[in-house]
Amino acid sequence: MDSVTQAALGAAVAGVVAGRKCSPKILLAGAALGTLPDLDVLISYGDPVSDMVKHRGFSHSMLVLLPFSLLLAGFWHKWWPTRFSFRHLWLLIAACLITHPLLDAFTSYGTQLLWPFSVSVAVSSIFIIDPLYTLPLLLMLVAGLIWHQQMARLCRIGLVISSCYLIWSVVALNIIEDRVREQLDGTPLAGSPVFITPTPINTVLWRVVVLDGETYWEGLTSLLDEQPDVDFLAKERGSWLLAEKSVYLNMLESFTHHFVKYEQVGASIKVTDLRLGLAEYLPFQFVLASQNSEGSWAVTDPQRLEGPRVSPKHLPALWLRLLGNQDIDANLCHIKECPKPIHIGV
Known part of the structure; x- marks a missing residue:
């Protein structure tokens, strides 16, 4: 997903885990942790194919992020004393880091959740940018910054709404899969x-x-x-x-x-x-x-x-096709003059 979405998710997760100890600084730290795994885009693997294939690799692996969160929590707890116990601090850091690749796994690109094992997870139920997922998180975060006493509760509401939308995306994908399978x-x-x-x-x-x-x-x-x-x-x-x-x-x-x-x-x-x-x-x-x-x-x-x-000029055609106008062809280039469905295998 895009960086804004990942930052918003990290901030909301941090707010929920922090609970009554939530503050604007906690939300800012959560946002930073939420975008941290994507810093692998700064790494060059020597060629454009490797750069594409190895993105969302080690930096998105549960087998790397979990021990890294322990090290980061230990370093943070030692050098920047907080109101959090070590266990609570580790839970907050781990949750912000791990939810990043878990969300990425719902896109079509693929996420290597178990790197170095060659297991790529791509549910492909949500586009890499989807405002209907991101906006509830952003709105609740803004509201939380206005009403500090309700910050954690508002973060929880935003997270529930966005998670429900993510679940809906999987339901919609299953509907389309059944539709295509029946046709083929x-x-x-x-x-x-x-x-x-x-x-x-x-x-x-x-x-x-x-x-x-x-x-x-x-x-x-x-x-x-x-x-x-x-x-x-x-x-x-x-x-x-x-x-x-x-x-x-x-x-x-x-x-x-x-x-x-x-x-x-x-x-x-x-x-x-x-x-x-x-x-x-x-x-x-x-x-x-x-x-x-x-x-x-x-x-x-x-x-x-x-x-x-x-x-x-193709965007209106895309919108019409979304609304159910089946006279738009798959190239989204024009309205078909003589709509004639092509049924696979016939």
Whole structure:
């Protein structure tokens, strides 16, 4: 999630754990602790693929954060005496640190909660920025700064509301999963890999990607749709053209669970993460091979390409699709002149 959300969550958690001892300083400390794990973005792993794959690694691991919280609590308790017992202080620090990766695990990016073990958790029920999750926390924190005596109680209210919204996101995801599974059953794509994620800043409109060899199917479905069937568009996924796979391609395929597409662009092969983004706006694109003057292909050191930016003219179409207008195609580029649903496998 974004830094504002993580800071707000850390502050609210600190306020709840502190209870009657809560103060503006405690909220500030909680906000700082809540954003601390994301400082790993300052670390360079030497190439753009590693920077992407290894983000949310050791700094988001329960196996690192728990002992780190003990060390930090011990250092804090010794050098900055507080009204908190060591146990209470450790609980506050640990709760602020651990809730950060737990929230991140609900996004589609993936979080290595058990690093160094290669276990990546990605529930994919909430977008990385969602005001409906963040605003209750921020409003209650502001209210707590105004009414100091109710600070802990207001933090608790904000945390309950945001947590209920997070639970709702999982419920909505299950509804969409059931909808897609029922549509694919009995078709050649039954059992194919499926990726489902919410579209930006909501949990009503969802993006669905289905892998089908060198093709992938992409569609949008809203909880407000009158017809539950997803209108899919078939898109070219391509394949890796070289006999040799680089270590970077293996990393990327493992990280994305093979939800990538391969595309020859001039004298380069571009590999794109299909999970993160929307329609044609996929931000994580890498050049992993190039062709020399003799026409031979060879793997290269990865180079990240700048992804296309969302055009403001497409935002109204996204809003209409969210409201259940099924005449908007999956590229969100235009209203279909002759709406004709594409049913997978038919």
